[in-house]
Amino acid sequence: MYRYDEFDHRLVTERVEQFRGQVARRLSGELSEDEFKPLRLMNGVYLQLHAYMLRIAVPYGTLSSRQLRKLADIARKYDKGYGHFTTRQNLQLNWPALQDIPALLEELASVEMHCIQTSGNCIRNVTSDHYAGAAAGEVEDPRIVSEIIRQWSTFHPEFSFLPRKFKIAVSGTEHDRAAIKVHDIGIQILKNAAGEIGYEIWVGGGLGRTPMIGKKIGDFIRREDLLAYLEATLRVYNMQGRRDNLYKSRIKILVHEIGAGEMKKLVEEEFAEVKARGALQLPDIEVERIKAYFAAPAFETLPDATPELDAAIARDPKFADWVKASVTAHKQPGYAIVNISLKPIGKPPGDATSDQMDVVADVAEKYAFSEIRVAHEQNLCLANVRKKDLYEVWKALDAAELATPNVGLITDQIACPGLDYCNLANARSISIAERISERFADLKLQHDIGRLHINTSGCINACGHHHVGHIGILGVDKKGVEYYQVTLGGAADETAAVGDIVGPAFTEGEIVDAVDTIVKTYLGIRKEGEIFLDTYRRVGVEPFKEKLYAAH
Amino acid sequence: MAQHTRKGAQFQAVTANRLTDGVVVYLTADNTWSESLQDAEVAEGKEAGDALLARGQHFFEPGNLVLDVYLFEVEKTDKGIRASSVRETIRQAGPTIRRDLGKQAELEGVHE
Ligand code: HEM
Numbered sequence: 244m245y246r247y248d249e250f251d252h253r254l255v256t257e258r259v260e261q262f263r264g265q266v267a268r269r270l271s272g273e274l275s276e277d278e279f280k281p282l283r284l285m286n287g288v289y290l291q292l293h294a295y296m297l298r299i300a301v302p303y304g305t306l307s308s309r310q311l312r313k314l315a316d317i318a319r320k321y322d323k324g325y326g327h328f329t330t331r332q333n334l335q336l337n338w339p340a341l342q343d344i345p346a347l348l349e350e351l352a353s354v355e356m357h358c359i360q361t362s363g364n365c366i367r368n369v370t371s372d373h374y375a376g377a378a379a380g381e382v383e384d385p386r387i388v389s390e391i392i393r394q395w396s397t398f399h400p401e402f403s404f405l406p407r408k409f410k411i412a413v414s415g416t417e418h419d420r421a422a423i424k425v426h427d428i429g430i431q432i433l434k435n436a437a438g439e440i441g442y443e444i445w446v447g448g449g450l451g452r453t454p455m456i457g458k459k460i461g462d463f464i465r466r467e468d469l470l471a472y473l474e475a476t477l478r479v480y481n482m483q484g485r486r487d488n489l490y491k492s493r494i495k496i497l498v499h500e501i502g503a504g505e506m507k508k509l510v511e512e513e514f515a516e517v518k519a520r521g522a523l524q525l526p527d528i529e530v531e532r533i534k535a536y537f538a539a540p541a542f543e544t545l546p547d548a549t550p551e552l553d554a555a556i557a558r559d560p561k562f563a564d565w566v567k568a569s570v571t572a573h574k575q576p577g578y579a580i581v582n583i584s585l586k587p588i589g590k591p592p593g594d595a596t597s598d599q600m601d602v603v604a605d606v607a608e609k610y611a612f613s614e615i616r617v618a619h620e621q622n623l624c625l626a627n628v629r630k631k632d633l634y635e636v637w638k639a640l641d642a643a644e645l646a647t648p649n650v651g652l653i654t655d656q657i658a659c660p661g662l663d664y665c666n667l668a669n670a671r672s673i674s675i676a677e678r679i680s681e682r683f684a685d686l687k688l689q690h691d692i693g694r695l696h697i698n699t700s701g702c703i704n705a706c707g708h709h710h711v712g713h714i715g716i717l718g719v720d721k722k723g724v725e726y727y728q729v730t731l732g733g734a735a736d737e738t739a740a741v742g743d744i745v746g747p748a749f750t751e752g753e754i755v756d757a758v759d760t761i762v763k764t765y766l767g768i769r770k771e772g773e774i775f776l777d778t779y780r781r782v783g784v785e786p787f788k789e790k791l792y793a794a795h
Numbered sequence: 796m797a798q799h800t801r802k803g804a805q806f807q808a809v810t811a812n813r814l815t816d817g818v819v820v821y822l823t824a825d826n827t828w829s830e831s832l833q834d835a836e837v838a839e840g841k842e843a844g845d846a847l848l849a850r851g852q853h854f855f856e857p858g859n860l861v862l863d864v865y866l867f868e869v870e871k872t873d874k875g876i877r878a879s880s881v882r883e884t885i886r887q888a889g890p891t892i893r894r895d896l897g898k899q900a901e902l903e904g905v906h907e
């Protein structure tokens with residue numbers, strides 16, 4: 244894993260000290276709220292409905308056991324003993340007191356963690372594939388580029404006050420688990436015929452009020468040119484992006500207004516200039532230095548066939564269910580990728596208690612090279628587990644309610660904090676997700692339904708990725724009452740699509756039944772081998788509309 | 796700041812978040828801030844509402860005790876003062892989830 248160098252260390256420690264002074268001056272009244280707000284946001288401190296909220300960065304979703312234990316500890320000591328893993332692979336604490344945050348940040352810094360790049364109009368924490376380094380067919384571990392981008396972008400003076408926030412995601416496999424096409428910049432790692440590594444660049448994707456799928460402007464940016472190309476893209480956006488209207492300030496609007504062709508041209512012109520200056524060439528030696536941090540762990544040479552695993556599956560049907568949903572093939576024979584569901588039936592998606600975090604940290608230490616990943620689906624992941632250890636891993640996770648066998652199924656939902664916590668919300672999302680989860684709790688039914696992603700957001704900001712859920716649910720406010728608008732057919736992977744609005748919104752009382760109707764309609768018309776999304780793409784919105792609004 | 800009350804609301808109270816920890820508080824008749832809505836001063840009619848808000852604002856600046864001071868609509872019921880909107884009910888009583896902890900565990904029945 245990447246270790247901070249001394250420079251990083253000093254930066255983070257200085258930042259904590261600086262913030263300690265700022266908090267003291269705010270509490271004494273020396274700083275007004277207007278002066279303080281941008282400063283607190285730069286340190287990941289928001290104000291929600293009930294308390295402050297702290298967003299802790301987990302760069303590209305990779306944590307060590309030591310770091311996860313520290314997060315557990317902090318949540319216990321400064322919060323109510325739980326945290327919320329988010330779609331941006333971060334961790335949010337819902338209840339810290341402002342006066343405690345400097346001490347909390349100091350503790351975080353002791354494990355090389357911080358809240359930098361989790362807020363404000365800067366380049367945010369880079370996100371990536373939670374299977375990084377473990378997925379079959381991976382061109383290269385996407386965390387190498389992610390870390391290079393992190394180092395380049397942290398406190399980048401030119402890009403600290405962009406027109407709006409800026410999100411970059413990286414995928415190293417053809418199958419996109421990082422939703423790169425709904426990011427401001429999405430990077431797809433490729434290898435050309437000569438075996439060289441390069442990058443496909445997608446720009447102008449995003450969710451929120453105006454959802455857009457990114458457009459490809461770079462086909463194969465050479466490795467040594469990547470930062471120069473990103474710098475060129477950011478510079479074009481920084482100069483041409485709109486600052487007059489908050490709703491039009493993201494790069495997606497710029498790309499939409501001038502067109503992908505013009506965007507490509509502007510970026511290439513700027514790129515030529517950046518390159519001519521030569522300052523941002525990425526030397527091989529630097530890439531190699533960072534690459535070394537993400538070297539594969541010391542895998543044993545094992546046969547892929549694992550009789551003790553097969554025997555356990557045959558013996559214990561509960562374990563078999565879990566393996567079926569949670570375990571994925573690894574590129575290394577004899578190893579597997581383990582997804583840890585943070586979606587117990589009827590509980591808030593993405594929440595983990597401090598005790599659960601400790602269990603995951605322990606299991607990772609014992610069985611997974613002390614490494615944990617956060618998935619954008621708000622689950623955790625152990626990327627490198629020996630297949631013969633899976634039974635022990637399952638027992639430990641199951642004892643901590645961390646083995647719900649629903650990964651990828653209908654109860655594995657994404658939901659933003661919504662009106663239960665969020666100041667901007669129109670309606671609740673978590674409680675809707677909880678009720679949907681209860682409705683579809685039956686595992687046999689879940690397997691029969693197959694892979695189906697339901698994503699819920701409490702307002703149009705779309706933190707819960709509703710536009711790209713196979714079924715998307717958006718909370719709207721009608722005169723102080725919660726309503727829910729439904730979209731169908733969204734996708735966040737390499738076939739990314741924004742869902743279609745199915746019709747008028749449903750009340751809080753109706754929404755779970757509406758989802759049930761959609762699922763039943765699909766089950767009635769699907770063809771052999773189809774998942775919900777396939778059926779939807781084949782038949783379109785009409786059959787669902789008919790059933791949903793039949794009685795109206 | 797979004798609107799949390801409406802024109803013609805009969806009863807209103809003033810709420811804010813406490814500066815030190817962000818906790819939801821209500822302005823009381825003796826110019827203190829209470830965590831319980833039941834302690835809030837309830838203003839009847841527009842003028843009394845505006846006066847209550849002005850009193851509350853004073854604790855933001857120059858008072859430096861609270862943030863985001865605003866008026867919201869309430870109802871007087873036989874079970875006490877209740878917020879009219881879902882949002883303010885959740886602010887008053889905590890999230891409707893995780894009923895095992897926090898205010899939502901202490902205030903029986905408020906989310907029913
Ligand atoms: C206090 C809590 C939060 C606030 C105030 C907040 C605010 C916002 C706002 C204003 C936007 C719209 C930005 C735009 O369109 O320009 C947004 C988008 C987004 N937020 Fe949040 N958010 C919060 C919590 C979260 C959480 C918990 C997550 C992860 C689960 C999250 C992930 C995202 C994502 C993925 C987007 C859309 C992607 C995009 O930027 O286009 N946010 N958020």
Ligand code: SF4
Nearest residue numbers: 659665668701702706
């Ligand atoms: S989508 Fe809206 S309600 Fe949900 S967390 Fe984002 S800002 Fe809050």
